[in-house]
Amino acid sequence: MTKASPILSSFNGGEYSPLMEGRTDYAKYPKGLRKAVNFLATTQGPAVRRGGMRFVSEVKNSATRPWLIKFQFNVEQSYALEFGEGYIRFYTNHGQVINGAVPYEIASPYAVADLTNTDGTLALHYAQSADVLYLFHAKYPPQKLSRLGALNWTIAPVDFKGGPFDDENLDKNLYISVATGLGSVQSNFDIFTADHVGTLLYLESKDYSAVPPWQPGKVIAATDQNPYGTLRRVDQRVYMCVTDLTNTEDLPIITGTQTLTHTSGNAWDGDGNPVASVAYKAGVEWQFMHPGYVVLKITDIINARAAHVTIQSDWDVPADVISDDIPGGTWRWAVSRWSNAKGWPDLVTFFRNRLVAARSADQAIDFSVVSDYLNFQDKEFGDVTSDMAISATVAADQEYNALAWMSSADQLLIGGAGGEFACGEQTTNDVFGPDNIKISKQSGYGSRGIDAIAAGNTILYVQKGGRQLMEMQFNIQSNNFDSDDKSVPAEHLMVGGLVQTAFQKETDSILWALRSDGALLSFAYNPKQDVYAWMPQQIGGTGVVVESILVLPAPTLDRSELWAIVRRTIGGQTRRYVEYMERPYRIGDTQASGFYVDAGLTYSGAPATTISGLNHLEGQTVDILSDGAVQPQQVVTAGAVTLHSPGSVVNVGLPCPCRLVTERLEAGATDGTAQGKTKRIMKVVFRFDNSLGGEFGPQDGPYDDLFTRSGNDPMDAPPPLLTGDTERLSFPSGYDFNGVIEYRNDQPVPVTVVAIMPQVVTQDS
Template sequence: MRTRPILTAFNGGEASPLMGARTDFAKYPTLCRRLENFIPLVQGAVTRRPGTGFVRKAKGKCWLVPFEYSVDQAYMLEAGDSYLRIHLNHGTLLDGAAPLELVTPWTLPLSTDGDGACRLRHVQSRDVMYWACAGVPQQKLSRLGATNWTLERLKTRNGPFKDLNDDKAVTVYASAASGSITLTASADIFLPGHVGALFFIEMKDGGGLLPWEPGQVIAVDDLRRSDGKIYRCTAVEDVSGAAEVTGTVKPVHTYGRVWDGHNITGDDQDNGAEWEFIGCPYGFVEITAVASGTSATATVTGDWDLPPGVVGAGNATWRWAHAAYSDVEGWPEQIAFFRNRLVFARGSRVDCSVAADYQNFASKDYGVLTAEMAVALQIQSQRNNRCQWLAPTGAGLLIGTAGGEFLLSEQTSSEPFGPENAKAAPVTAYGSRGIVPPLVGATSLFIARAGRKLRAAAYSVEADGFTAPDQTWVAEHITASGVIGLAWADQPHALLWGVRVDGQLIAFTFDADQQVYAWSRHPMRGKVEAIGVIPAPQGDADELWLSVAREIDGETVRHIEYLTPTRDATAARDEWWHVDAGLMLRSDVDVTSVTGLDHLEGETVQVAVDGASHPDAVVTAGAIALVTPGRTILAGLPAPAVIEPMTLDVGGGAGTAQTLTQRIAKVSLRLVNTGGLKVGPDTAHLDQAWFREPADIMGAAAGLFTGDYELDFDGPWGAGARFTLVADGVQPCTLVGAVIDITTNG
């Protein structure tokens, strides 16, 4: 029986061998047994992955961190072992002839998780990037000018702190109210690791200060408590022979001097006093040295001096607290922005800064609790699982822990998020790996705890809550070795790029609106160790950057590279780029050799001359010789692309044809902008497709082919009909559809 089925789409992506018999699956005809270095497009076609351009050798193993001030000002940061380099516009920021380099506090072991994923966390606000990494204090990277960058410790103000001490037998007092002071404790509470951390101290039982009340006798220099603050009387109404008493207006100011009333009745009663704000019943210090467990030197910080009720041995207080983060407690491991607040997290603790004041973690506004103040909470669950990532969404701050996912949001939607209107509620219970999930529309794509499943977390109206369906069930083999990195590139192809534990680059075409969920693999010569995405220099696309480890000339080197742009019919013939770690030379005259290829010393590279295929060449002393001279030369490592659709279920007559003997006699390919490919029953038996027309100039690049191309196919008889297409040269290839001429025996 002869049949001629058509394959109209390939955007089901590469499927697991376990899907081999699922002809009942609606997307079965769009699946592929193998899809390497082809990108499945939302429209249904697959297009050959563009090659990568070489930027510079990395200093060492590193992570790639996007720094995006705007669409047209974007940098890629190379964060390695105690150093930071800055790349932009496919080059590197220099300090003289050498790369500009900042010293960082994180080492490579500190910034690498046990499963191989990156532990560096970062969020950006215009020219400033805030960093968190387990084992080191938070950092602040500032771009002060084109070549003026600084990295310094991020010091917070007024917190955050651990819970207040509740053991009344353990007290602390200060030697003075301002400047450099000594803290003396009644028990061992100080450790060397507290140096550099904040310390909170508060008067006990009101500190012996009377509360302000109207009509009470008062004198200059008297202290009173009012509205959570402390005031000193600096002047009183003075009527001869009359008692001096307070007025009727309660002091609430936070700076300067204000009268609480004055003699307006005309009688002989003094009823007004002037009050100077001197602070609150509590204060903050930064520990600068630890002499012993009971003695530490500190510097008073904050907007006011320490209250008198904590100064001196007679004012020892049990109301004190250590900083929530220090060398003793550990430093924040996660960082994010949420509701215009800077958020830290470590373990099950989450701290949100004062609204719109990112380095201020005050729990009260001059003694008064308001909605703008800092928020501190513990994630409550049956298991004490550590926070793995923070991901802001429209519904709230999604928090991934090793045991499940939570949503930090308002308890009451009618009130603003704040210390009295915050909750962290469980939403799913899958557990997460420590990889920050990209937000795609309203969906957060996160890697589950074992590292082998990608889940899409989003609010579902039907479920009236969050759901996180598995996106890898059709292709579980793609992520079987584990995923250690993700990066989202929305333009032009809606791709989630990923890095596996074994160093292979993978991609997931994701468009929920069009119901396209397609995996593909993108093997390269070498091992991909890190990826990141920034806008391309032209601002018209998102650009994937990679750090790739390769064995070159007998040693392991690491290349910083970027994925070159996807081309279309408007591109010049010599602009297409399908080699990796490549360099392109443009000259005003014909050249017969190319230099500058030291990063590929000893490697056999593929070459294109003015867009035409050229024989391979070996890099010697950083150069290659050309057989055919030209003006635009591209050279780089091969990046062959392979597609093998699923076994077709056609021609069975009375039932399935899956186990019947079949043979393909002819294949008609519908192609767009294609310059080279081979087709056969498998990769060992391929026939070259020829697109050169008689009118094409010999030696020059032929025009790219768009249309239907028919090949006679000398396929063998066998169980199931399938074909393989390979694009392994320097030419582009886009496959839109295929018509297969199949003969079935049985």
């Protein structure tokens, strides 16, 4: 028989899978837990009970599932946006934005059924620039949500210009022309449908030979000739001479020596002075006409071969594109890559001061012009420069795999169903641009359509099956980005797959993950301290399903906090509430301020016995903490509860008990391991920080109470919080093979478990 007194000094291994129960050789085994419900792992080691969920408002229509979208101008100005059936509502500073006496809302184009993908993930992707949020969805034109004021928000389709376009037509039998009135186009084949309304159309001169090239010192007007109206081109740019002068001399008028480069207005190619015995005048004035192409926008469909258009370009339509003949005009044309006819981009981010849009279905990625987010022209007056728009395709070993996410870092990282990619310069000797781009495969794990999260120097993304959280970081040795599965020890918590994630940077670094069944998970993430800890969070109530999550800075700016839409059954009816998670108790707080109830509210004022305003919890049994003391549970009736004694600070809400169960103790035996041998925990000491109450025992009981009021405590005040060690407590259990310890607490009070120190006897036989 071996007697040992180990210490469980850290719980930041998180809750472990049953598959880990034999891994006593695993370095983090002593830090792991069999169960860790409603606790948060900390970098320092203790397990801290999570704060409660504070009620903000019911959603507009509890019959349908809305989503929360984050809008953050800066840490001081942030919003949670409720996207439902054709509307958006707004939340900020822990409350709903109200206009007069009603919630402020605006209309949106999105049907609520289109907001959720078949795998349960959010179908809407977004990226923000200052007061503008760009919203992308595969079924809708990209939208621009703008904050003009606290009660002045607008949403409208994004008005892209210059592209992007599909590949240029190469069939010389398919013509499109602009009618002479410039208000319509026609073709010699069926092309236009109603879904082309709003689409851009690119038309280019089919043959430049009709306009002679500009050359210096060439005759442009002989005797008795006027050069006005003469056309010349430089590359594709076409200019018209606007010098209106009839040559009455024997010497000609010739072009100057300054090559034409202007792209608007007029410019001279010389000084227009005579050259003795050579020219009457050398140099004329030229007006820029067009760069050889024009971009049009389709405004209405006349029939399958004709459509009304407006001119989007700031120059004239090339003359050889204008024709009333059919066929006429040009066979060099292209149609916008994005439209109702072809589909819309559904992924968006920013990279190198460009807006990046991707249509995941066909792996196409487009980069805007630098610093001009809505401009996707791939050339400027015929010239391709490094700041022009870029079009690229992600190819995954010749496989067809949809894209899932994009994340901007030193390179643009891209997740797809078939693998992960990095996009950057082909060569570092030149800037990133149309002629200097490279997309290379980094790994082949595959990704789910959940926006990746940048966490310090790493990227966290969900693997395509939804059951693995992958950590991507750059590997110097292999010179590429590698990924590692961070859900291995807690694979049992991933059953059903993850559908949404959100990252909380402070005060603790936590990735929040939402599972397809509505379960909420926390993942303490601090790679520099080797902390990776999953713990499940059970939100209080009946029929609870968490449906959407995000993280916003708290109004106090000292932390970030989780916001959620929580679905419950209240009085037999489905209710959906917007709530946010309060922080756990910390040094300096009053005992009365501890908030450990869900869908809860706080009364603060003169001592009161009746607490009202609880209509959202009608008929529910609620926990009550009044001035730091736990009062008996009550049932909410007519939106109120009656306290047993008056309280000035009263927290009321649904119970959310916490539970912690250790892994099987491994304290050794005389002949080796303690595993597989009967053992008995004789005594146990708990070390707490600012904690109260609870009970302990073997897993699933029987249990003994902790922290009964001592004779020295005043009877007219709540029991004080304990910081330090309990007495050596007899453990309420005999011999068994497990050797596990459970602590649980079903009262709405703070709990921080710092360490557990058992005394265990292990039989050698």
